[in-house]
Amino acid sequence: MSICGLLVNGTTGEGLSLNVQERKQLAEEWLCQGKDKLDHVIIHVGALSLAESQELARHAAAVGATGIAVLAPFFFKPTNKDELIAFLQKVASEAPAVPFYYYHIPPLTAVKIRVEELLDGITEQIPTFRGVKFSDTDLLDLAQCINKNEREQFTFLYGVDEQLLSALAIGADGAVGSTYNYLGQKNNLMLQAFAKPDLALARKYQFLTGEFLNFVTKLGFGVAQTKAVMTFVSGIPMGPPRLPLVDASEEFIIKAKAKLESIVWPDSD
Amino acid sequence: MSICGLLVNGTTGEGLSLNVQERKQLAEEWLCQGKDKLDHVIIHVGALSLAESQELARHAAAVGATGIAVLAPFFFKPTNKDELIAFLQKVASEAPAVPFYYYHIPPLTAVKIRVEELLDGITEQIPTFRGVKFSDTDLLDLAQCINKNEREQFTFLYGVDEQLLSALAIGADGAVGSTYNYLGQKNNLMLQAFAKPDLALARKYQFLTGEFLNFVTKLGFGVAQTKAVMTFVSGIPMGPPRLPLVDASEEFIIKAKAKLESIVWPDSD
């Protein structure tokens, strides 16, 4: 298991801060660049407007996305499973040959419908359903999802990076998260250690990733700050975030860089 | 004081569930129909994407809106006054001749930046700023807004319909809300009673409006249900809501209608 795919126009990519035209452009560009190098290029097509979401789904299908993902609408919120499924179904059916993923992120959407319930019978409504990006700390829900759907081979990708090891322990298939844009190699080493299993080693990687995230969280850590870290780690300028996000401060960058460089990883011996 | 204006593409109008093209169409239609009959046709141009919001602001200006309104972006949320002002300013400046209103609705956006702070020096950044649609129960904040800005003649329109009288008591200028689409006349009688002042009479109207809202809230009351009520009161079919909202149930409609008809208003003697 290793991380070799991409979620385009998701949270880190500020997909919801772009207009439809910009989202299409980005999808095209990533599919063009990534197709040969990545196993998965999943396009996030969620939007507050069903009409927009459908338009983006059709476009993603047309330009060859290997999957589409949708989060729950969150101005008007679905209040039960049926309302959420109805919305997702209307999007998925616009791309009937493209694998569909539900992007569960209640800390941002405040939509707390349990995924375990959502999945009950979902392929009858959405035949293209393939899995979930699960960005929540309710691991009972995640464990039930994994357990009940084993034979159907859905994929469960975990999105709370600071506790990925805990999700792996109950059977998560992998991860999608912003941390892997700059600590991807360390994370792969954690995945390898877990697979052996060498839990003591896996735990060290998780602790150290957590140590960094814990540190920057206290400084104020969001997508703008993540981009600043990605920039100084990769050398590739990520550009400024879009309002309402504002650039990370110089002070943040200096402190975050010093912290990241101070970490002594197990494999650095 | 009486209610003689319209907020187009706001919450009741499901503005955020429409795509950009649909929002433009509706703005044009309402301006065309309403211009001669209404003092104000304010177009809500808020969106998660600044680019979209700016496009809608330019369009609203071009087609003759008497004002534009913007709510705080709420996927990525501004964390302080400066970030929110920066976003609003970028929208307002695209319509430099159109009065600008901030639409404060923390129950839906979870953006709780106090309006009183936001208003401090706002005209330096947004010269077109004219007022607030205040949809929150923090009446200390509202009272401070009114008090501190009296001489600048901003307008404060209250948006929690079930407690409008309490906002009037501390000086609110008027109201914008979905209830007035079907109980507008009763509400005008309350405003008249308050203006006299005949508080005992005003209170009766507020109690009875509250009685209805209290009743339907227990049945489950949102924008879809509001539209059903508007339909049976006006006789004008409002059409189905858009997903994730779903049609009000027949049972709701029967109960809500019976309740509304059972209310004995003071002026019905």
Next chain:
Amino acid sequence: MSICGLLVNGTTGEGLSLNVQERKQLAEEWLCQGKDKLDHVIIHVGALSLAESQELARHAAAVGATGIAVLAPFFFKPTNKDELIAFLQKVASEAPAVPFYYYHIPPLTAVKIRVEELLDGITEQIPTFRGVKFSDTDLLDLAQCINKNEREQFTFLYGVDEQLLSALAIGADGAVGSTYNYLGQKNNLMLQAFAKPDLALARKYQFLTGEFLNFVTKLGFGVAQTKAVMTFVSGIPMGPPRLPLVDASEEFIIKAKAKLESIVWPDSD
């Protein structure tokens, strides 16, 4: 209408930070001192433990309280009206000749059972029931309470001091709150203005009280800070708060004092 009573062992009195013996002592002392000077000496006897609450109720009755008040238990929380009524009933019945008040304070208890529902048929269960201290911003609930129970002559005392005028507008009978320990006279002038009615004058008082509360809230304002203000206004040392509360800082006291002294009240001409 004027404020001429006392709630002993409530929030400001840190009743829940005292042990049973201390609460009894304070009840006795206030009843002894206040009996001739105050119309009402209501003893708060709420506790997490029903057994403790009942013991305090019996004691309050024995020493001559003019009323007892109880808040909802909030470690284990009642989940519906019946569970809350059952708890309150068991306390009230220990003091069968003493008027009983429910102390509704969801911001501290997180028990959000609507008072309007609670009151429906309450005297069948609690014949001594006389009213509510309503410390919440849900004015729809308060208005329904007042409206539905007018003929039964319950008393509704409002407890969110910064928006008392808004509660008076919908018919609240009076107020219980910490602000009145140091701004009681100003508040009485607001009540007089409202009674005339001179709403413009009442509004000025409310604005100015709000101005002070708004200012200190930004500095960090709780019961410890309230006591510091009471001390410098009255000259009577209130003593330190009990842990987990800690003394107000010197800086707070200096700033709060300066602010309070800077306010120009309408009656100071």
Next chain:
Amino acid sequence: MSICGLLVNGTTGEGLSLNVQERKQLAEEWLCQGKDKLDHVIIHVGALSLAESQELARHAAAVGATGIAVLAPFFFKPTNKDELIAFLQKVASEAPAVPFYYYHIPPLTAVKIRVEELLDGITEQIPTFRGVKFSDTDLLDLAQCINKNEREQFTFLYGVDEQLLSALAIGADGAVGSTYNYLGQKNNLMLQAFAKPDLALARKYQFLTGEFLNFVTKLGFGVAQTKAVMTFVSGIPMGPPRLPLVDASEEFIIKAKAKLESIVWPDSD
């Protein structure tokens, strides 16, 4: 590692619903009965009143508790680490020879001070400090606690039973929870599987425990219902809960029993 101790007067024991005398009686009884059979009999002495908490701590020490535990006061809430430490220190110092545990349960107290920060330097203030009952889903916080304090040999007992395996994965020492009162043996088998490590087997136990908890949660599951389950599993009548809790319904008991009996555990082959 196996579970062989008891937390007396904690959540399941409804400690906070008892008065001081009852809490003392229970502590004495459990210490008398359990001393020879259990490695640990830890008495929970937390209370809203510091004075009460101190009295209970002295009593626990006098009657031979092997440890005391305290939760954060939660009517008035400590707002930072220093205020919480100050409160805990005043309790711990009344039992200077008794190991001290902090009971972290933000879902009930709403006190969210991160434990990782709390522990920084804690033994200077509380020399008897020995560990934490950690009842929260923030596993980043828990992982940091474990990592930073390894050399000091604190104990971290996890209290969210439905995701214990995830806490074990990052190094938790064990568990304290109500589930172990009726699924203790199954849980010990999970601990054994994890220790091997046989993660696939451990996961099966966790899934099945979760399956039960997931099922009863949907029926409404609290301490009253837990007691009903304990009663039908053990045959020992646990008696009714105390108000505001009310007895589990007959319907709940029938459904919960059927569910528990329907589970096929790995070791039942």
